Amino acid sequence: MDIGGFGFGLPHGLFGAMGFQVTDVTLPPSPPHPPIADFIEPFMDPFCASVLHRLAAGTLNHLAALIFMRESPGAVHAFHYACEFERRGALPADAPRLILFNLIPVASSAADPFNQSEIARVKAELAQAECAPSPPKHPAPATALQSLELAQADGQISGADAFDLRAAIADSPFISPAVQPPASTPPKSPRIALLGTPFGNSALHGLLDQIGTLAIDQQALDQTRAAAGDDFQTALAAQSANPYAARQPCDVFADTISETIISQSIEQVVWQVDTHDDLWGWLAPDVRAASKRAGAGFIDLGHLPRWPKEACLTHVKERLFAEVAQ
């Protein structure tokens, strides 16, 4: 029975330790599904809105269960809306079982027992959905994600290709695509870091690939670290150690980004947020300051849609070529 996971930073290592392999259903867009569209406020996180539309349209009926990660931005609201739609009879009869996973990304005497109880509860709910733990049939995605991250940082793979390969892993974690470095070409300057709100497609990444080397993608850094670990101890430790977790309780993002910009020789930071962002924008001044301290350029592209089309990036392209391209 297939299990879906919704949220950025899915803990694949932890799922593996629990005996499950989970397909990431976070990224795909969806047209509005009219029967529920009127209930979804325009400021709803776009990925949250998309999963709700897909649930109601029956697109996710192949899943036995859909796990919502509470600590992903907006995901708890997506979960409660989904439950409310279910209560009102607005979901298909064979919609997946809706499960909320409150995994707290911190190690403490208070959080540890709670996380253990959540793991037990989620396992019980999956059992109710007739999803039984089983030995993994395929490698967990963590290794593939780590390889992609390194290859991207080395300029062996473009930012867009890396994004698309990660999305392929998300679609089917049972497939670990081998990263084939292209024919040897020197990575071009500037070395770019793309930071801010995660995206649903690689349109902006492709644009940045034309400008320089998209070496660092915050979305990828989060995904890789959250997926790490091959047993309960290491997988749980990976959550608390992930400085890119959206709701990371510890104030570590600014310092980590600062170190990353320096250690990865980033020459240009590209910052952007979602139209209705209420989270990442709080970090913008820190990122700008870190870029300045490191001698890197900082460009704020402002509010961008999460599934940008090339046509709507025209003004972005003009600006990037004018201000960034060397």
Place this chain on the structure above:
Amino acid sequence: MTSHGHLSVSAQALAFQRDWAKSLRGDLANGTPYAFVNADTPHEVFHAMGMPVVVNQWWSSVIAAKQQSTHYLDRAAEMGFHDALAKYSALPLIAALDGDTDRQPWGGLPDPAILCARQSADDHQRIFQHWSRHTGAPLALFHAPAPPRNAPEWWARARDDWEAFYGTARLDLMQAQIQDLIAQVETLTGRDFDPKAFGAYMERIEEQELIYEDVSHMIAAAERLPVRISEQIPNVMIPQWHRGSDWAVAHAHRFRAEVADRVAQGSAVCPNERVRMMWIGAGLWFDTKFYTAFEREFGAVFAWSMYLPFAADGYVRHAKGDYLRALAARVVSMNEQLHQPPWANEWLVKQARDYRIDLAVVLVPENDRPSGYGTRFIVEDLRAAGVEVVEITADMVDARKWNSHSAMAAVTDGIKRAVQH
């Protein structure tokens, strides 16, 4: 007691708050350690241990009342914080980062000894991490896991059946964090936590909240509105900030007595009352005259705001001897009950029925998503219950975007529709 002008207790509440604020200001100036906290955190810990508390949302309303919100929101943009970020919870931070003490109320706040927030919204930890860095104060950050399902009729189950309703694991986590907070406050204050005194204090809070429940029932049942929400709110919220104190409990008694007297006399704020309205959302702090703007022409009164009825439903958690656990049950889903489906929509429909509401005016915060979620369910369910609904998009502290004319026009249209029913 005056005639259907103001209640005498209203002036008493405002005077108390002024005196308290003056005293707090003096304490802060003398270097008394204080806590800067979000509204949905366990204030009871600080109160019980004699540590002054400044509530973020209260300070935000003070800044807004001083007509400084526009300036600070402009400063936020200059600092690099985009305009779509939450304002109500962040205005004080921006004022602090701005650093111009001449402009700030009271000349600005000194650095707190401790900060406290709950991760009930995605941005709370980011805002408070800024506070912590700016002030050097430690941040007591409470996690906010959600229940596996938002079971219905929370207001009925939460008073007694809270262990099962909120879940043992969540309550264990919340209680453990409360105990950690107690240890921190003990260190900061040099005082030991007294469980027995705390229990007595929690019982006093319960007494206070049940008085408010009486008042809510009286107002709901009265033939015509005896007390406007513009007076209900300070008579509830000021004591709520000081809940369980001798003054707060006594004030609640006085408030109930005056309201009861008004009801007994058939006193009405609007003798030609024809339409009863409910205001859904936080208070419109920069335009409170809005609440009385429809009385003369339409006989339309705002009879309900959340503050009075939420006092009992949100706060009463029968302790059964375990007061820290009861406090955990009070805090664990405090905000969520007002904003998540089906909790919010069910409760508001019940309230609308109790108060015989004809028209609901729903404030949809433009840039405060947590307060705006669930609105569509609320609107749908109120309409299904026969309540006319008007939605107004605005921000609780951002006066720049408040269009009073358009809001009044929308409510006027709603009143006319309600009258036709």
